[in-house]
Amino acid sequence: MDSKILNLKSKLEIYKAAMADGANFSDCPVRDVIRGINGKWSPLLVMALAEKPYRFGELRRLVPDISQRMLTQTLLELQRDGYVHREVFPTKPPSVEYSLTDLGRSMFDPLYQLVQWAELNHDAVSAARAAFDATQA
Amino acid sequence: MDSKILNLKSKLEIYKAAMADGANFSDCPVRDVIRGINGKWSPLLVMALAEKPYRFGELRRLVPDISQRMLTQTLLELQRDGYVHREVFPTKPPSVEYSLTDLGRSMFDPLYQLVQWAELNHDAVSAARAAFDATQA
DNA sequence: GTTATTGGTCTCAAAAAGAGACCAGCACTA
DNA sequence: TAGTGCTGGTCTCTTTTTGAGACCAATAAC
Numbered sequence: 001m002d003s004k005i006l007n008l009k010s011k012l013e014i015y016k017a018a019m020a021d022g023a024n025f026s027d028c029p030v031r032d033v034i035r036g037i038n039g040k041w042s043p044l045l046v047m048a049l050a051e052k053p054y055r056f057g058e059l060r061r062l063v064p065d066i067s068q069r070m071l072t073q074t075l076l077e078l079q080r081d082g083y084v085h086r087e088v089f090p091t092k093p094p095s096v097e098y099s100l101t102d103l104g105r106s107m108f109d110p111l112y113q114l115v116q117w118a119e120l121n122h123d124a125v126s127a128a129r130a131a132f133d134a135t136q137a
Numbered sequence: 138m139d140s141k142i143l144n145l146k147s148k149l150e151i152y153k154a155a156m157a158d159g160a161n162f163s164d165c166p167v168r169d170v171i172r173g174i175n176g177k178w179s180p181l182l183v184m185a186l187a188e189k190p191y192r193f194g195e196l197r198r199l200v201p202d203i204s205q206r207m208l209t210q211t212l213l214e215l216q217r218d219g220y221v222h223r224e225v226f227p228t229k230p231p232s233v234e235y236s237l238t239d240l241g242r243s244m245f246d247p248l249y250q251l252v253q254w255a256e257l258n259h260d261a262v263s264a265a266r267a268a269f270d271a272t273q274a
Numbered sequence: 275g276t277t278a279t280t281g282g283t284c285t286c287a288a289a290a291a292g293a294g295a296c297c298a299g300c301a302c303t304a
Numbered sequence: 305t306a307g308t309g310c311t312g313g314t315c316t317c318t319t320t321t322t323g324a325g326a327c328c329a330a331t332a333a334c
Binding site for chain 2: 029030031032033034035036037038039040043044079080081082103106107109110111113114115116117118119121122124125127128129131132133
């Protein structure tokens with residue numbers, strides 16, 4: 001346990017070094033990147049596209065609770081940040097395929113770590129929520 | 138590169154297995170957990186508290202662009218999900234210390250992976266954004 | 275008595291997200 | 305030939321979330 005904490009501390013040294021010298025978090029360049037991938041739908045779409053390219057309508061069916069408006073908008077943001085490639089095929093009617101770029105694929109590993117952690121701990125989180133809500137009642 | 142893709146695919150098998158059989162993403166338990174930590178401020182606060190416990194006012198100064206309202210609210214959510222412990226000390230005026238629980242600490246590793254990735258790739262993202270915006274002008 | 279500090283809450287304005295109607299262009303069908 | 309459906313969107317309206325900032329009680333220091 002102690003060694004784990006030390007390890008954690010040494011990692012934080014690196015993390016803090018990545019920030020501005022003033023050591024406040026507001027102009028940390030990492031935040032800018034994280035913000036682009038921590039929208040409500042972005043990680044989900046990246047995970048989906050990591051499997052294979054999908055067309056607009058396919059993504060819509062895969063994630064039924066996203067509105068068409070947010071799907072368009074999130075895909076545009078992912079495209080702007082260089083994670084997703086958009087290609088229009090001249091079929092009738094035209095179909096549009098979305099796929100991950102190399103940059104997008106490079107995000108999969110760390111993102112998947114987080115997903116794995118979430119899967120491993122979602123029981124603990126549910127329990128914590130239930131316990132907390134019980135005290136508030 | 139090919140082996141990387143294969144590795145990615147095998148990981149996705151696991152990911153999909155974690156979902157409901159219908160293979161649509163809307164009732165994936167992982168989403169519920171991810172949602173709790175992908176707010177605008179949550180990952181930042183977890184990273185900060187990973188270093189050491191902080192008091193309310195200290196966090197406010199550390200993250201100058203968070204409003205007091207959102208700091209209160211985000212800390213409450215993190216507490217509810219079992220990531221953060223809140224302790225009131227009977228000083229005058231009372232001071233409140235926030236620290237990570239074991240569950241919160243267990244999140245650090247995967248979260249830090251993502252931060253590291255973000256740091257490594259923020260130049261590429263900036264470049265992609267600039268290139269994209271140039272075509273839209 | 276005045277001022278500052280603590281960790282909040284409350285209210286109101288602004289921004290973001292969700293719901294759903296609408297659209298053009300073509301193919302297929304009746 | 306008129307109707308229907310599919311494509312990937314956009315537009316508008318409503319609801320939710322966030323941000324900005326005033327306010328608060330209790331106490332200590334000046």
